[in-house]
Amino acid sequence: MAEYRVLLTGNPGTEDVMAEEAVEELRASRVVEVRSGKGRVVVEAPGPLDLLGDRLLSMRSIHSGILLLVEERVGPTLGDLERAAEAVARSELASYLPAGAAFAVRAERAGEGHEYTSMDIARLVGDAVIRACRERRGFRPEVRLNSPSVVVHASVVEDRFYAGILLTGERSRHRRRYRVYDHPAALKPTLAYVMLRLAGARDGDRIVDPMCGGGTVALEAAYLFEDSEITCMDKDPRHIHGARMNAVAARVEGRIRFLVGDARRMHEILGEASADVVVSNPPYGIRLGDPEAVRRLYRAFIPSLRLALAPGGRAALITTESDYMIELARRAGLRLAHVRRVRHGDLWASILVLERPT
Template sequence: MAERLLLFATTARGTEDLLAAELKDLGAKRIRQDRGGVRFLASLDEALQVCLWSRIAMRVLYPLGEFDAPGAEGLYEAAASVPWEEHLTTHHTFAVDATLKDTTHAHSGFVALKVKDAIVDRLREKLGARPDVNTRDPDVSVVAHLVRDKLSLSLDLCGDPLHRRGYRVRPTAAPLKETLAAAILRAANYTGEEAVVDPMCGSGTLLIEAGLIARRRAPGIARSFAVERWPGMGPRARELLADMRADARRNERKVEVPLLGFDKSDEALEAASRNVKAAKLFEEIRLSEGDATHPLPVPEGGGLLVTNPPYGDRLGSGGQKGMKTFYFKLGESLRSLQGWRLWVLSGNPAFESAFHLRPIARRDLWNGPIECELLGYRAQGPQWAMEREESRPHANPTRNSGPRPARSETTLGPAHEPSDVAPMRPQHEGEEDA
């Protein structure tokens, strides 16, 4: 393999710019954002730093090529043209994972099978024997992505996707992916120096990711990577990663800021507690029962309040009207917290108007198949609450989806945020040379 590798890291759509910025911090060069991922150039050393340290990337792929692959025969021929003998031996196991978009093939399994057959046949011809397939724990993971008749083939440096940090031992309904939680914290410019509160913490993902940042802990410290088992590059990768892991452990630091989670569900708190323990952040993160539509005992001095309220589709909601009332009450409760920055990921289009606070930053992003908005706010403090109290009775939240009244505009402060928030919308194309 060449001295510098041209790699592609995948990420949730709408977070490409955040991943690009993180990759730049990790030493990547020639960074180019694409839809759902970022291309970059890295030495083996830098590529391994990305595997160990990227909080946002889901996979790190080493592209082998892009081919025209019409029909079943085209698929086979395209896959057979790759020099697999450079990447696999007869003693290493492999598996093929296929994804499809706009193709005439009905099943990804069929595409994976064709690619697998081509690999096996080529290696039998070149090496006189074939490697075994191991779909559960392969040494070499081949990723096939077919869009119409264009087949991309890559090797996955990570194996298990990077969101599997190893701490999610007890999920709840609708947990965020760990990598998406990290992207949200990066969008909120969280660097580990502020208190964090998640008033609806569910299984605790946002808090745990904040804890890892505050602890300066490498998100991949507790796992291994497929590249460590690759023929050729494996031994060098193992050696480099052993040093990187030791460095990472040495450079961890004590968490000096409060990290607090609330939820009204016992089941969610139980799951969060187990996950926090598995993440070895039991002393750093405090969890309590609480209702976010009522004042919560948050620490003085402010910080980052970040959360992912129920969207109303999967969690049972009492209908859209019930959700609007819930969001309105949430807005009433959270906006009066003096000195707090609020960041909310919502997948319910009714959230923004019902929450009734003017965002100072926003971005569209995808939480799996759900299109969401990430909204940034600055809480107004008790002064706001007093003014609201004086002007009661206030409007019915379910009817309050039109433009804000002029008085609110002045009360709610600046429309454009000063220095501590990320740009209003992600850039979609662009190249950076570090």
């Protein structure tokens, strides 16, 4: 069976999880490249192509999947970019455009020192596609920026040039359709999924998000696990109402328990040793604008978390105040099992995995 190269994009800092999920969901036979901190992974996965597209849509850690047809080294000058774009004209990329197709190029650039912009990338790659179609396929494809039938994805990441066909649609896969209520500080669902994995959550676990906002963690958990008891708690009734609306849109409302309650007393509200897994995105200092208020919240929350976790239970928390939280966890008797930096919107934050010893 034909193997295809696929470029996956996702949250910077989560590349290893994206690669693991690709092995499971795409049945990827080889992880070719992991660009740590850049949110990019290249894998080889079996076809046929329509099945590969369907499998990509079932992945929960990625933002997009691209059938990768051109990979080149590229230097910093416009001439270097022109040479890389020439490789697009020589490649089989044009054979993926049906006769009469309208296409658009979406381009990205990451890294320092490039003397060209993403618009230069889009222009040169667009020209190369048109030339290849005219010379080798005998038609001139129409360029249509709104609702194109084929999207060519081209990017430069530091010294690498990639081009291919976008297989997952223009809407980033982190924009889940269930989000009818948009919490002002919502977590990306792709990060919620990664946090559930890092916490080692399994079907049947009692899973709690005690500061759940619009319910992103609970909804991702409900998609993954059929037999888990999932609790979504927030001190603000408006967010609990919004989380419930999201769960209705996702058709999982019957599988989640919604509670208005204070995370600083979660062990009293939910019971001691009542959670196997806690995954949460507490307020961050930088976003709230008052670091001391956040630290006060963390000081009361972490001891309550320790009591609410069952022995051997794990919590994955995302915060920009990681040193402070690690110290509080140590004092409360929680072991730091894992820590990593991830990009969340315009901030770098840390995911901590804390474990209650058995």
